[in-house]
Amino acid sequence: MKDMxxxxxxxxxxxxxxxxxxVTSALKVGFRHVDTAQFYDNEENVGDAIKTSGLARxxxxxxxxxxHENLGKNAFIPSVHESLAKLKLEYVDLLLIHWPYPGDDLTMEDYLGSLKEVKQLGLARHIGVSNFTIGQLEQAERILGEGEIYTNQIELHPFMQNRQVVEACREKGIGVTAYMPFAVGKVxxxxxxxxxxLDHDASPAQIVLAWMEKRKISAIPSSTSESHLAQNVDYSRVVLTADDLxxxxDLDNGDRIVNPDFAPNWD
Structure with missing residues (x-):
C-alpha cells in the first residue's frame, strides 16, 4: 500500500x-495520487480515468x-458509499473533512466520530481534515486521538505560506498538503x-514544487495540459540552493485566494 x-x-x-x-493524462505521465471531493462533482470522471488506466489499485x-452538507450523522456514511460508487473503488486511501462545519447545530465530535467510523469500516485507509485552523486541529486531535489525523489540506503557495498552521501540524506529526500551490497561475x-x-532551466511551477518538497509539504496542483503535467512530475530534477529557498x-505576503463566507476565522 502506498503512502501519500x-x-x-x-x-x-x-x-x-x-x-x-x-486525470488520464496525469496517470499516464506518472502521477499516482489523485485528489477529488464530493463538492467537485467529478468523482465519477476520476473513477472512469482510474478504471481505464490499467494501473493496479x-x-x-x-x-x-x-x-459540509453531508457531515450529519444520517448523511455522512451514505455519502461516502456514494463517493466510492462513483469512484468505482472499495476504499479511498484518504478521506478528509473538506471544511470545518460552519453551523452550531452539529458538533465536531459528531462528524469526526463518523469519520473515524468510516476508517473502522475499511472504507478509508487514512483520515484527515482540510481548512482547519490551529484551534480546530487541537480540538480534532482531542476527539480522534494522537496520530489519527493524516494531513491538514490547506491553501499554501509562495505568497501565502500559512506558517503558523504548518508549524502546529509539524508539532503534532500531522502532514501538510498544499492546495492551489501555484496560486491560480500567479507563480x-x-x-x-x-x-x-531560469537559473535551473526549469519552470516556475517546478521551482515551487521543489521548494515544497524541501519544506516537507505535499502538493496537489491542477492542470489539463499533458505537457504541464509531465513537467510537474519532473520537478524532482531541480536542486534548489539555500539562497533560492x-x-x-521571502515571497510570503499573506495573499489568501480561497476565503468563502463559511470559512473559519483564519490563524
Whole structure:
C-alpha cells in the first residue's frame, strides 16, 4: 500500500470529460495520487480515468472529501458509499473533512466520530481534515486521538505560506498538503520565481514544487495540459540552493485566494 506521494493531481474545477481526460493524462505521465471531493462533482470522471488506466489499485493513492452538507450523522456514511460508487473503488486511501462545519447545530465530535467510523469500516485507509485552523486541529486531535489525523489540506503557495498552521501540524506529526500551490497561475508571472527558474532551466511551477518538497509539504496542483503535467512530475530534477529557498520564503505576503463566507476565522 502506498503512502501519500509528495505530488498529487488536483481536480478542483475540472468537470465532465475534461476531468476524465486530465486525470488520464496525469496517470499516464506518472502521477499516482489523485485528489477529488464530493463538492467537485467529478468523482465519477476520476473513477472512469482510474478504471481505464490499467494501473493496479495498490499503485494509486486516492483522496476524496466530505462536503459540509453531508457531515450529519444520517448523511455522512451514505455519502461516502456514494463517493466510492462513483469512484468505482472499495476504499479511498484518504478521506478528509473538506471544511470545518460552519453551523452550531452539529458538533465536531459528531462528524469526526463518523469519520473515524468510516476508517473502522475499511472504507478509508487514512483520515484527515482540510481548512482547519490551529484551534480546530487541537480540538480534532482531542476527539480522534494522537496520530489519527493524516494531513491538514490547506491553501499554501509562495505568497501565502500559512506558517503558523504548518508549524502546529509539524508539532503534532500531522502532514501538510498544499492546495492551489501555484496560486491560480500567479507563480508563473512572479519575477523572483521566473529568475530562479531560469537559473535551473526549469519552470516556475517546478521551482515551487521543489521548494515544497524541501519544506516537507505535499502538493496537489491542477492542470489539463499533458505537457504541464509531465513537467510537474519532473520537478524532482531541480536542486534548489539555500539562497533560492530563502528568496522563495521571502515571497510570503499573506495573499489568501480561497476565503468563502463559511470559512473559519483564519490563524
Amino acid at each position: 506521494p509528495q505530488l498529487g493531481m488536483g481536480t478542483f474545477r475540472l468537470e465532465g470529460d475534461e476531468a476524465t481526460s486530465a 495498490s499503485e494509486l493513492f486516492v483522496t476524496t472529501k466530505v462536503w 508563473m508571472k512572479d519575477e523572483t520565481l521566473k529568475a530562479i527558474a 530563502k528568496r522563495i520564503d
